[in-house]
Amino acid sequence: MGINQPGKRAILQGNEAAARGAIEGGVQVAVGYPGTPSSEVIETLSLVAKDLGFHAEWAINEKVAFDVAVGAASVGARVLATMKNAGTNWIMDMFATVVYGGLPGGLVIFSADDPEAFYSSTEQDTRWLAKGVGVLILEPSTQQEAKDMVKVAFDYSEKFELPVFVRSVTRISHSSGDVTFGEMRKERNKVFFDRHHKLPFRYNVYGPFKYKGKAGPTAKHVWHLEQLEKIKEFVNEVPLNFVEEGNTSLGIIASGMGYAYLKDALLKLNPETKPWVLKIGTPFPLPEKLLKQFVDKVDKIMVIEEGDPFIEEQLYVFLKDYAPGKTIYGKTKNRVLLRYGELGLTQVLNAVAKYLGMEPPSIPKDRKTLKEEISKILAPRSSALCPGCQHLGTYWGLRFALLKVAAKYGKKWKGVWIVNGDIGCYEQGGYGIFAKEITPNEDKESRKYVITNPYEILDTNYIMGGGIGLAQGQYQAGYRDGPIVAVAGDSTFFHACMPALANAVYNKAAITFIVMDNAWTAMTGHQPSPTTGITATFEPAKVFKIEDVARALGVKYIWTVDPYDIKSTQEAIEKALEKTVEENVTTLVVARRECALQVVRRLTRKGEPIAQYWVDQDKCIGCQLCVQLGCPAVGWDKKTKKAFIDPVLCVGCTLCAQVCPVNAIFPKTGGKKLPDIGGEE
Amino acid sequence: MVDNYYIMIAGVGGQGSVLLSRIIGDAALMKGLNVRIGETFGAAQRGGAVHSHVRIGKEVYGPLLMEDDADALLALEPLEGLRRGLAYLKPEGVVIINTRKVYPIDVNVGAAEYPPVDEIIEALKKLGEIVIAADFTEVAEEAGTARAMNIAVLGAYAKVIELVDSPFDKETLLEAMKGRVPSRWLEANLKAFQLGYRIAESALKEK
Numbered sequence: 001m002g003i004n005q006p007g008k009r010a011i012l013q014g015n016e017a018a019a020r021g022a023i024e025g026g027v028q029v030a031v032g033y034p035g036t037p038s039s040e041v042i043e044t045l046s047l048v049a050k051d052l053g054f055h056a057e058w059a060i061n062e063k064v065a066f067d068v069a070v071g072a073a074s075v076g077a078r079v080l081a082t083m084k085n086a087g088t089n090w091i092m093d094m095f096a097t098v099v100y101g102g103l104p105g106g107l108v109i110f111s112a113d114d115p116e117a118f119y120s121s122t123e124q125d126t127r128w129l130a131k132g133v134g135v136l137i138l139e140p141s142t143q144q145e146a147k148d149m150v151k152v153a154f155d156y157s158e159k160f161e162l163p164v165f166v167r168s169v170t171r172i173s174h175s176s177g178d179v180t181f182g183e184m185r186k187e188r189n190k191v192f193f194d195r196h197h198k199l200p201f202r203y204n205v206y207g208p209f210k211y212k213g214k215a216g217p218t219a220k221h222v223w224h225l226e227q228l229e230k231i232k233e234f235v236n237e238v239p240l241n242f243v244e245e246g247n248t249s250l251g252i253i254a255s256g257m258g259y260a261y262l263k264d265a266l267l268k269l270n271p272e273t274k275p276w277v278l279k280i281g282t283p284f285p286l287p288e289k290l291l292k293q294f295v296d297k298v299d300k301i302m303v304i305e306e307g308d309p310f311i312e313e314q315l316y317v318f319l320k321d322y323a324p325g326k327t328i329y330g331k332t333k334n335r336v337l338l339r340y341g342e343l344g345l346t347q348v349l350n351a352v353a354k355y356l357g358m359e360p361p362s363i364p365k366d367r368k369t370l371k372e373e374i375s376k377i378l379a380p381r382s383s384a385l386c387p388g389c390q391h392l393g394t395y396w397g398l399r400f401a402l403l404k405v406a407a408k409y410g411k412k413w414k415g416v417w418i419v420n421g422d423i424g425c426y427e428q429g430g431y432g433i434f435a436k437e438i439t440p441n442e443d444k445e446s447r448k449y450v451i452t453n454p455y456e457i458l459d460t461n462y463i464m465g466g467g468i469g470l471a472q473g474q475y476q477a478g479y480r481d482g483p484i485v486a487v488a489g490d491s492t493f494f495h496a497c498m499p500a501l502a503n504a505v506y507n508k509a510a511i512t513f514i515v516m517d518n519a520w521t522a523m524t525g526h527q528p529s530p531t532t533g534i535t536a537t538f539e540p541a542k543v544f545k546i547e548d549v550a551r552a553l554g555v556k557y558i559w560t561v562d563p564y565d566i567k568s569t570q571e572a573i574e575k576a577l578e579k580t581v582e583e584n585v586t587t588l589v590v591a592r593r594e595c596a597l598q599v600v601r602r603l604t605r606k607g608e609p610i611a612q613y614w615v616d617q618d619k620c621i622g623c624q625l626c627v628q629l630g631c632p633a634v635g636w637d638k639k640t641k642k643a644f645i646d647p648v649l650c651v652g653c654t655l656c657a658q659v660c661p662v663n664a665i666f667p668k669t670g671g672k673k674l675p676d677i678g679g680e681e
Numbered sequence: 682m683v684d685n686y687y688i689m690i691a692g693v694g695g696q697g698s699v700l701l702s703r704i705i706g707d708a709a710l711m712k713g714l715n716v717r718i719g720e721t722f723g724a725a726q727r728g729g730a731v732h733s734h735v736r737i738g739k740e741v742y743g744p745l746l747m748e749d750d751a752d753a754l755l756a757l758e759p760l761e762g763l764r765r766g767l768a769y770l771k772p773e774g775v776v777i778i779n780t781r782k783v784y785p786i787d788v789n790v791g792a793a794e795y796p797p798v799d800e801i802i803e804a805l806k807k808l809g810e811i812v813i814a815a816d817f818t819e820v821a822e823e824a825g826t827a828r829a830m831n832i833a834v835l836g837a838y839a840k841v842i843e844l845v846d847s848p849f850d851k852e853t854l855l856e857a858m859k860g861r862v863p864s865r866w867l868e869a870n871l872k873a874f875q876l877g878y879r880i881a882e883s884a885l886k887e888k
Contacts, residue, residue, distance in 0.1 A: 378760075627791075
């Protein structure tokens, strides 16, 4: 990855390709926050950063990451900032402002959207954000283009002194393809600072810059709009937009994955009438000159793009003046593609076939029947917390602490607690994988629901750092029907919970906050966080203690527990809930233990056996408490009405043995109990 | 040689399906073809369903297979093999399936039944053309490490493609495997590959 080797062909994941593009483009600073499907860009760069002499870091959130990026570009360096769709929302303040004056260093934003929401809270299309700000958007159709576009984006950014936005999607970022390497840029941008570089008061929107009769931010706005006009001209000449000739009056405009699926569909259909195709590599601004030439050739235009009808809506505006008689097919008025979910080859092929007047391929009826018959024996495989996950212990403690405290204050309230979730592995506490079909209630009554497993414990869940804020709002609005709780992980705590926690203390919100510290940003693939002790490039770093931060923010009552000790965990949460009720204060419980996966990986690498557990079938009374723990390794035999432990999955966390009321679960001999956080050192 | 060739790899997290897809991709590169690999995995790091779409050809763009598109299904886990086979296997397609089960939480807690493995194999025989089923985990253990299970499956596949139109041969797959497997595990993986190849060989003779 870090060796020049132009012309070399290799299979790269889209994110690896983007990283290679940054390397070929001479990146000097690469910064991001982990977010699936974008994380591998920084991960890849962090492996070669030291050798190639650039800086790579995981920032604590995307806002900080982007501010760091802007700082680096302000002193002339080439910078890459990476994020997932939700993360792009975090950068908006600086993003919308920095275009007022721009930057000398090439600044490339790599934003990975997630149509079909495989790994995300939403299917948000971040192209709107970049268009709203007013910067050039590039959108790759293949891994090769992901590399090439990131590389060339540095040049484009420096040409117009504005950030360039590269929009990826899951099927680019998390797919792999053959990529031919290019030449690595040898020179590095000079790092310098001149407050009046090319523009007076360049880096200070309030500086007394006068332009076209305006001053300050408005003058900078005029400058930005002029740059945007230049970009609008420029996109007509870039090779990223091009026309493929057809032999009918049917036209197709395709961008990103839409173009890839279109090409696959045309290869499969092999139509006699070939549509005219306009491949768009710059969804904003659209190349209007090229568009005019294309529109002149066709009567109808189909638009294929991943996400929202972003190009399509721009096309409506464009055609209204230029060629009002031509019909557009896509995701709005003449709908041939769904506005939600990912495009996929099947959908695109069917839509293109119909558009070209062809019969789309179909599955014969008897095969369909056969499949329906076979599918009856299929079993689901729901996403669950990992075997031995310490969150299972925390959620168990929380579940029973809530029951106890709700009952204790029975006269005071209805005992209807609210548990606000957050983003991380523990969000699975809201997946409800065994949930029944729900009929919603129309009246406005607080209702208590029975929880039988950890996958039902979260009542709310939206975004990073959202839970601790929601909890305060519920309290401040006067909710007193039961305890109010928020949970978050350690990486999420640093990402977005610190200001919210200060706010809770300052505004006297009586809520209980539980931070589940597993020492990693685990869900996105174990990137280091401020609790890990290393940086992105494996340098030793300060290990932050959440208790210390919380204490400094004014939290008076703090408990630290090991979630593998279920009794103490439950007791600590009980105390915290009681304290919150009795003294009307913000309380904090830190449940700390390193992610079991990481610990088990290290032990396995060393060849050290793990003490697995088993259920003594004679002693088991079939109460299913251990099954309710929600560990994928703990099973229930319907025939014998006894619990069992799956030896393939068990990592010996001891949690099930602790919840067993009759001590029927034992360790097998010869193994080792999982050590404490970082314990083996 | 075929112009386009599609493979579906099905398994659960931690079984090495990603490595397997990369090895096959490398083999296609050696043959001068283009490759796209699309991967989807669950939110959990361990035990979630993982599947890889592998598209190989002179001209390929996107990473996704269509329904009944797969020339080959490499199933590292039986239930996941059935799931992806139902969606993607061609009637002329070939299947290599590891019979070692990894129970989903739904089955472990009694919310669903794991289908009998012989029924899974029968179903795949109805859906496709050739099915080679074996406990490839055991085969890999015999070779030195259970983690070479994916390579044992690859070995069986290397035999099956001698009977059908495919872009590879045994040597290319072996070469690609050598390039991707850590050197300290190479010996066990080579053995797993050979054992897998022989299993397919004898299974095909029986037919």
